[in-house]
Amino acid sequence: MTPVLHGISILTDSPTVVSARAGALEFLLANHALDCPVCDKAGECELQDMVHKYGPHKGRHTEKKFKFHEKDYALSPVIIKNSNRCVQCIKCARVCREVVGVNVLAAIGRGDHQEETSFFKTQLDCDHCGNCIEVCPVGCFMRLPYRYKARPWDLKGADTVCAYCATGCRMVMEHRDGTVLRARAQYGVGVNSETLCARGRFGFDYINSPERLTTPHVNRYGKLEAATWVEAFDYIKESLMGVSGDEFGGIVSPRYTNEEAYLFQKLVRDVFKSANVDSTSRWEASGVEAFAAAAGMNEGGVSVFDCMEADTVVVIGAQISDENPVTDYIIRRISAARKMNVIIVSPRAMKLDSSANLLLRVAPGAEGAVLNAVALSLVPDKTGGYAQTADIAKDMIDALVAKLKASASVAIIAGTEFLRHPESCAGLGFLKDSLKSSGKKVLILPALDRCNQRGVWEMGAHPGFGPGYAGVEKRGKGTHEMLEAAMDGGITSMYAAGVDIVSMFPDAQFAQKALMRLKFLIVQDTFMTETAKMAHVVLPGATFAEKEGFYTNQEGRAQIIRSLLPPPGKAKRDFDVIKAVGEIFDTGFGPKNPALALDEMRKTNPMYRDASLAFNNKRNVDNKLDIKAALVKAADAAPPSVKCAPAAIAPKDDKYQFALMTGNHLFHSGMLSKRSVSLTGLLNSAVVEICPEDAVFYGLKPGAKVIVKGAHYEAVMTLTVRPGSKRGVAFIAENYQDCPVNRFFKKGAGTPQVAIRPCS
């Protein structure tokens, strides 16, 4: 290696350089298949471009080319491999090990017989993230769903943001003649650079699903029938005329854009004069306030890269490797280089554990207790807080405290478990305050699992606060209270925009009964969901690839999405639908388009006044991924402080050995991803996950069918084990249509207990 010195002259196109470069390329082509006409990479292949620009256009090797195999072979349901094109750069194996952390690819063999593949070339049991495809400079790793569908020049693309989790990965979606064919990330653009997870890279195909709603439906004589927009709006008009105030409730999806969420809460608050607006059916509104306050979301955006600068990073209550895979990559990549403390507090084992230097396995919902104990031992004059955390060994807490004490800055990544167990939020707030009072820099990054969850809260789609966490005159009802009120007739009409309450509310039976009592239910969605089937009017909306607007990711980064296609059939963009519903009752209802909504938002919401939307699609000049200008600013107001009482703890019943946890599966997000053929191909039927010790103890076989029995529901699913998880914890993701996990839940009963026994 030659060090660069002052005055050194570097020649890049002297005759020697030119011929050496051409020679190197000639060697790369010595065994290269050169089957560009069949290869999916042709047209955007780095080798092709290099040879075209610098290469010898005639090779001198006359020997027969070495071939690894005759036919391409599938490495996973989404990856197909052709090693004959390999240039042995090992980028694929390195991204898999160093960034994704799965480490299932390796270079097998030596010299030009070296093949980067899975051991025994068998199907991979990996994250199916496809990052190996993205980094491969040639056509060795290829997307199976995109195989032989188009050439890169056939594709029309739009810069957008992944609409699954709130990591907010930037990507380009591309379509050919109206069929979306691929999503790809770009090197150096967005927090994710060129990485994505399986959902982002392969989960877009629901956009072209034939099951999409393409026309409004109205309920005629107990049956949903296709109708025109005029008929649907007439029906809404005549049914909702005179309904206003507390009888009406609206819930908007955390996958809607900020403009849509802003308009929706205006519709509920200004047109229907109701305070009942919420943005999720999964957790209680008071928990959201507690979480937002504890995490200091009103204080503005927190960049994940700033968090990575801290001396200690604590990941707590977040199943980060499954719910926010790219955040997991960022932590792995940076912690490998910086070697800061990574502490993980979670009941389930996760991929990121290998990057952590302290692991605490706690019972579901015990995060708050841990944080309390830690905070108490940080404050010098208060000690002995351990009593409440009988579950966790004292030396673990001590180790955590020691690491925190030794750090000047601490970043806490707090996930959705805090929303499922809002009583934990107090512990989070307490720890933040104690760390601050001992002079440390503290950053809290909320890890959320819906792309615009943070945005819709900040747009005021919440019963307890308005846009920018501004106080509201009268506190409204959240989803939980709305359904309760629907039960006893307090609420007669509801508008569910993009939310599938029946599938997601933690007590499916209750939700169904409550919705049944409604006099009028409007559902706006892209598919005929379980909730839509109960509706009086179903309005077809658009997916994220069909609208313009912007999302705010978990860090508070405002990012524009661009529309790629028009919505199918008679479906409309959700902004237009909400506006049209508003105009039925108030012709002046507006803002009339997303651009005006953004203007209004900028004027009224201090968080968004200066948040830049401009540079998001461009590569940063200094190649840093962090665009600080896009972070939202501090709000004028703070979310109201609420105290969340711990949920009732069901008396331990010996019949049930496991505490049930839920969350998103790595391959799925909510119920939406079940419409994606690629993602259901990765995982279709329900699995229940426990730790291997429990499996041995109870005589359960991984891969076998088991019966999971709770107090209210039982279902048959496949058992999987995850080494390193806490004993006595079972995990069922919230994404299975065949066994909705929310049926195990009973409202107000806390963490459900289940028994697992072999299927006889």
Add this chain to the structure above:
Amino acid sequence: MEDGKKGLDIFGLIKSVLFTDFVKGLVITLGYNVSRSITLRYPDTEKWIPYRRWRGMHTLNKDANGRELCVACELCSRACPTQCITVIPMEDATGRGIADRVAKVWKVDLVRCLFCGFCEDACPTTAVRLGREYELACHDLSCTVKEREGLLKPQPVPESFEGGVVVGARFVRTPGGISVVADLSKSRKRAL
């Protein structure tokens, strides 16, 4: 010129009196009347078969084993200056083509085609050739787009036939349309 204008044009006068130009014309006409005809009796009994280098309607070709040569690489459609070729690939490992990549759709819009032959040059497998079919007129636009299935059919004039000759032909009118069927066994050089 000056002189000519001023003086009397004796020769011109004699020429016009004797109808010389008229007779000259008549001689040419009468000469053709008795010479051998070079008119093709097309389409009723004769038809011109162009040389192999002719650029007529596209053909899609197969290899000796009957496998399609086209691997749906889309280079022809990329090279085409009028963008009149549409190729949509698909996977088919049953041996339909020389690779597992074959064309699901391969069509060309002849109304837009310039017959420039760029597609032919771009094709890495010599799958697409501009053939010798030139009778492309039809009654409505629907017949101007030629699809893969039709283009893969064997050509009426085989590649081995040299061309550049006039052959016997028959004009056929069927409910399906009109055509001129060549009889390659009877051929003659075109008289020029």
